[in-house]
Amino acid sequence: MSNHMWMGYGFIAAVTLAFAWLTAMPRNISAKRWHYAHAAIPLAAVLAFAVTPLAARATAQMFLSCGILILALVTLSWMVGQTLRNHSIMDIAYPIIIASVAGYALAHSASGLSAHAVTLFALVALWAARLIAHTASTNFQVEQEPYASLRRRFGAHWPIWSFFSVYVLQGTILWMWCLSIVLGMSATQGSFSVLDGYAVLVWLTGFSFQAVGDWQLRRFKLDPANAGKLMQQGLWALTRHPNYFGEALMAWAYFLFALQHSWGWAGLISPLYVTWFMGFGSAAPGNERHMRKTRPEYEAYAARVPKFWPRLPFLRR
Template identity: 40%
Template sequence: MNVTAFALGLAVAAAVALAVLLTAFAVGVRTGRHRGVDVAWGLAFTAVALSGYALSDGYGDTGRRLLATVLVAVWGLRLSAHIWWRARGEPEDPRYARMLSRAPAGPSRTRYALRKVYLLQAALVWFVSLPVLAAQYVPDPPAALARAGTALWAVGLFFEAVGDRQLARFKADPANRGRIMDRGLWRWTRHPNYFGDACVWWGLFLLAADTPAGWAFVLSPVLMTWLLAFGSGKPMLERRMGAQRPGWAEYAARTSGFVPLPPRRHPKTPTAPPARPHP
């Protein structure tokens, strides 16, 4: 790997991620809704991968460069299109409304949104993309680990795309209003899309991991998995679902929280604590 060329690629990738998220910020300020940042998330990863592909020409293996770029672009564009379609015409996302309510209205809230939402996500896009950028500068053709990574990426995309489609069809049926989605992939895991996302990024990491230098970027998929399973993904969504959906506790008791597993036949349902006697 040419270290000087790779360092330049990292700097350009940071600028590209920042440019995409700042554009999303400008749109959010103009419309008064910041949920569009979720659409920009997948677009930013795609833009970073494309910049890496262009700059790594002459330094990395052509097949590996193209493979890494196409896998990121397919994932990112599908995700952005899905989120855009799902959110069209909807009000502000409750997550961002709650977050921004912590700051005073006016310019202070706008600056708070810039720091806590857009700049933070730009930094995350850059950091999580490090294995992809590294893979684009590897001069050797893809080997066994890269092929395994492509297969893992495909598994992840399947869980994301199929899970999203199943949920969309479920929610489109008025008879399911207020009910818990517990069919298809959602019968095996409460979060097939988050599990799929984790598989995608571990698969992309493996594109760089068949070289010793690639292992330096293992914290990128670790961070993405932590965010999905323990950070801003699963915990926040489950708190909201537990407060809004009757039957959530029973569903959670019988269904795996992340990794797909057969439903539990005899789940331990949570019981309410005994009432305290009045003095």
């Protein structure tokens, strides 16, 4: 397909998706600007493709192709969620989607099955496998919050609005997250570099925060003696959101892999967005609002423990 056809079809698809998304948006929601901004992202990506230099055009095409793949996978996930009447399966689907993008990019990697590309894919696959195992044990059984509350709130409009507000929205977010991965896979330099070594160390640190934090919280909740109590131990004594911090740190690791690409600096969008989303834009603030309403002791905990960036024990006064 020629570049002009990519731009033409991409522009039509992006405008159509944004129009359908915003038309389906209920009038009584408070996060309209959130949806306006994310509905514009596919159109912005197509317009960016139009001005992409020839040297980076193949990578830009790969990124647009991954967007199409993500749209297909979130649509399939929505169909499954509709059938099961359980849209919390999106929490299981999203690591599968990112791993699928990484696999697709690996299959079309400019350096083939190089040490650089295979290492990047292996890290993404390991992250995805752990997260799938972590969420599948609960999310398949019954629809989790906030999805269950949203179903009750929107009633008959939920089937169509869930497609956009849960699946297309998160698909757009994941597309932004994957930019660094696509750039890393598209690098022509395939050898394992010193920078890749640093990236692995950053990734292992982030993965440890997320995996150990989740494990500590799960073990805490399984103990009947902790019923109604607030987790304040282990990594949760260093940061109120070790799992979200770990996710952001892994995004920075993928960016370091992307720097093997001559246009890798453009991947800075991914870790900046993930860090903002996890710590300040959506994930942590949403969890904080819930915890402050349901846990009276949370205020004292918040006054003592940092929200996002960990305070290491040896730095405490």
